[in-house]
Amino acid sequence: MATIRDVARAAGVSIATVSRVYNNQTLVNPQTAQHILKIAGDLDYVPNPAARSLTTRRTHTFGVLLPDLFGEFYSELIRGIDLIAHRNGFQILLSSFFRNSEDLVMTSKAMLGRIDGVIMMATDERSINTAAKVRKKVPVVLLNPCKMIEGCHAVAVDNVRGAKDAVSHLIGLGHRNIAMVAGPEENIDARDRLTGFRQGLTEAGLDPGAALVVPGDFRELAGYKAGATILRHKPRPTAVFAANDGMAIGLLASLREWGFGVPDDIAVVGFDDVALAGFMNPPLTTVHVDASGLGGHAVEMMLEVLAGGADSETRRIVLSPSLKIRQSCGTLDPAQLVRRPLMEPRPSNRDDATPRLQGEEEVQP
Amino acid sequence: MATIRDVARAAGVSIATVSRVYNNQTLVNPQTAQHILKIAGDLDYVPNPAARSLTTRRTHTFGVLLPDLFGEFYSELIRGIDLIAHRNGFQILLSSFFRNSEDLVMTSKAMLGRIDGVIMMATDERSINTAAKVRKKVPVVLLNPCKMIEGCHAVAVDNVRGAKDAVSHLIGLGHRNIAMVAGPEENIDARDRLTGFRQGLTEAGLDPGAALVVPGDFRELAGYKAGATILRHKPRPTAVFAANDGMAIGLLASLREWGFGVPDDIAVVGFDDVALAGFMNPPLTTVHVDASGLGGHAVEMMLEVLAGGADSETRRIVLSPSLKIRQSCGTLDPAQLVRRPLMEPRPSNRDDATPRLQGEEEVQP
DNA sequence: TTGTACGCGTTATCAT
DNA sequence: ATGATAACGCGTACAA
Numbered sequence: 001m002a003t004i005r006d007v008a009r010a011a012g013v014s015i016a017t018v019s020r021v022y023n024n025q026t027l028v029n030p031q032t033a034q035h036i037l038k039i040a041g042d043l044d045y046v047p048n049p050a051a052r053s054l055t056t057r058r059t060h061t062f063g064v065l066l067p068d069l070f071g072e073f074y075s076e077l078i079r080g081i082d083l084i085a086h087r088n089g090f091q092i093l094l095s096s097f098f099r100n101s102e103d104l105v106m107t108s109k110a111m112l113g114r115i116d117g118v119i120m121m122a123t124d125e126r127s128i129n130t131a132a133k134v135r136k137k138v139p140v141v142l143l144n145p146c147k148m149i150e151g152c153h154a155v156a157v158d159n160v161r162g163a164k165d166a167v168s169h170l171i172g173l174g175h176r177n178i179a180m181v182a183g184p185e186e187n188i189d190a191r192d193r194l195t196g197f198r199q200g201l202t203e204a205g206l207d208p209g210a211a212l213v214v215p216g217d218f219r220e221l222a223g224y225k226a227g228a229t230i231l232r233h234k235p236r237p238t239a240v241f242a243a244n245d246g247m248a249i250g251l252l253a254s255l256r257e258w259g260f261g262v263p264d265d266i267a268v269v270g271f272d273d274v275a276l277a278g279f280m281n282p283p284l285t286t287v288h289v290d291a292s293g294l295g296g297h298a299v300e301m302m303l304e305v306l307a308g309g310a311d312s313e314t315r316r317i318v319l320s321p322s323l324k325i326r327q328s329c330g331t332l333d334p335a336q337l338v339r340r341p342l343m344e345p346r347p348s349n350r351d352d353a354t355p356r357l358q359g360e361e362e363v364q365p
Numbered sequence: 366m367a368t369i370r371d372v373a374r375a376a377g378v379s380i381a382t383v384s385r386v387y388n389n390q391t392l393v394n395p396q397t398a399q400h401i402l403k404i405a406g407d408l409d410y411v412p413n414p415a416a417r418s419l420t421t422r423r424t425h426t427f428g429v430l431l432p433d434l435f436g437e438f439y440s441e442l443i444r445g446i447d448l449i450a451h452r453n454g455f456q457i458l459l460s461s462f463f464r465n466s467e468d469l470v471m472t473s474k475a476m477l478g479r480i481d482g483v484i485m486m487a488t489d490e491r492s493i494n495t496a497a498k499v500r501k502k503v504p505v506v507l508l509n510p511c512k513m514i515e516g517c518h519a520v521a522v523d524n525v526r527g528a529k530d531a532v533s534h535l536i537g538l539g540h541r542n543i544a545m546v547a548g549p550e551e552n553i554d555a556r557d558r559l560t561g562f563r564q565g566l567t568e569a570g571l572d573p574g575a576a577l578v579v580p581g582d583f584r585e586l587a588g589y590k591a592g593a594t595i596l597r598h599k600p601r602p603t604a605v606f607a608a609n610d611g612m613a614i615g616l617l618a619s620l621r622e623w624g625f626g627v628p629d630d631i632a633v634v635g636f637d638d639v640a641l642a643g644f645m646n647p648p649l650t651t652v653h654v655d656a657s658g659l660g661g662h663a664v665e666m667m668l669e670v671l672a673g674g675a676d677s678e679t680r681r682i683v684l685s686p687s688l689k690i691r692q693s694c695g696t697l698d699p700a701q702l703v704r705r706p707l708m709e710p711r712p713s714n715r716d717d718a719t720p721r722l723q724g725e726e727e728v729q730p
Numbered sequence: 731t732t733g734t735a736c737g738c739g740t741t742a743t744c745a746t
Numbered sequence: 747a748t749g750a751t752a753a754c755g756c757g758t759a760c761a762a
Contacts, residue, residue, distance in 0.1 A: 048478045094429075097444075110456060249644050381732070385731095
């Protein structure tokens, strides 16, 4: 690997001049600069980032600390982070595999000195402590934090409101007996969605304590299994709110197999609005979450903080999810619904085929 | 940030001794070591990675260069990489947003000096050149390379075989007029799957030139739109092979809306076996690809190469996908199928309308 | 077993 | 506009 010294020697200048070409472009003679750049190109010279950050104390890199996520939410989040980071010449050091806070502490320690800041999803109480610790060393932007931390910036999704909107919509359609398939207990998103579910019920004068809540883990199979539990429950719920689309889709499959029509017998609403949601049978009504936007905003916030210095005040953004009404929730008053014969086909008029975010030139259907 | 000097001073030893505690554990007095570790802990000392790698020329990090991917394949791949890397104390520098090779060159240059090796998905001819260039600086493990490169290790999925298996299965069921929804032209996986599709046809004595191939881009909407094209084609195909599950699912939605039953009127097979595939209506027959395994193997290969030095010979692994037969491909002889008019919605007669008994540990519906 | 001193490749501060 | 040189924090021969 060619060093700055090799370039300097070959170009007949001092290393200082070479360095200046790569940093303070202004102070160097254009001709000399051209020459140096040419030599550097020939030598395939790239400034050594380690040496560079040793003196500058900047790495143009930030760490991304995620819990053990899966599915489309995960990939979209990373996409959003990566896109904005890349666009601004930043690299990302990713670490998403940890289960306990000890692991998290080790990982974040290993990142220290390699990164200018950390974007971190602190979904439980213990990891919040780690965030506070990391905060003392480098700027931190929290993703969906379970609570605010002094000096930690944050960008969050209003899960409570999203869930409440979903439930309110179901109530507006006449449903009074609404069940929920919940997410992992320790997961903050899941918890917020459960809270929103209960709030929506309460606001409509219904008893949230009476509502059936089936535990789940965000995976399709959990929703699939929940189907049987829900159908056995008396009185049988006329609508189900699933804490994410994966479980909603599993639930759809289960209800179908048991011979129950959606939305005619039971309405279903999901959460996330994954790309596949609009292509389900029936197209899934769900709460749209801008996962890549979440990541993108976090990066932008980080860049602002990095540019603004340590004196900048604590920033905070809350993204509002929006209910995406398709067909799985129905539009009729469920009190009027007759139990339909199984699987009677109904031509569906698709209203949307939502292209994904970041598409450069989307074609319309 | 505490430095090694701070620790040395506080512990009343030289920096060399502190350094040894963190490296050649053996050569230092256990008591002294204990003491130093304690002081270091109090001072919250973490060896500066930049300074460290400046002398050792190792970073314990490798770069991951991916094209602009999306969906579950992407997230599973990263999961696999991350898991194994993390388990071995390695960090990953991720960069997945590039469209052209110039961008790729810049990104890989920016990584140089920060990483010990590169795991890279070189899906087109141009990016292969970049790989060859990067190879001169650091070890490279290629993911699904479109061709072998001297000195570049590789782990790949046998897309050709997977596609051929899918088509052969359809042919075995009696289908003779099979269409395909292809992936992006420049994508190597997509191209291989198309090749496999044609090989399968050829081997059965069918003319691959006569088969309908609808272009697509791996997204749900492409499959959805392909539905109309396929249904209009004369003679109408009795089976469709989609280059990935996303498009297969979009296709399923389209066929349903046009009133065509799957698999009764048209059989559908996908590729990838995403988590949702088994919960579709009907459950999607697809080619299972171990995405996280692909990433994991790549990391393990990289670790071996790093440990073995530059003299190790070029390694290569090919992962075989396996056909996962569910219900969307059917089992009937399509020759017996009546031809149905377009636009006329018709009841799809599901043979399994009766709810199944549900085993708790059953994985697939 | 421990300490001294040099070098890793850069940037930045002085000079010139 | 350019050059010499002192950090930056650490690993490691070599010396003690």
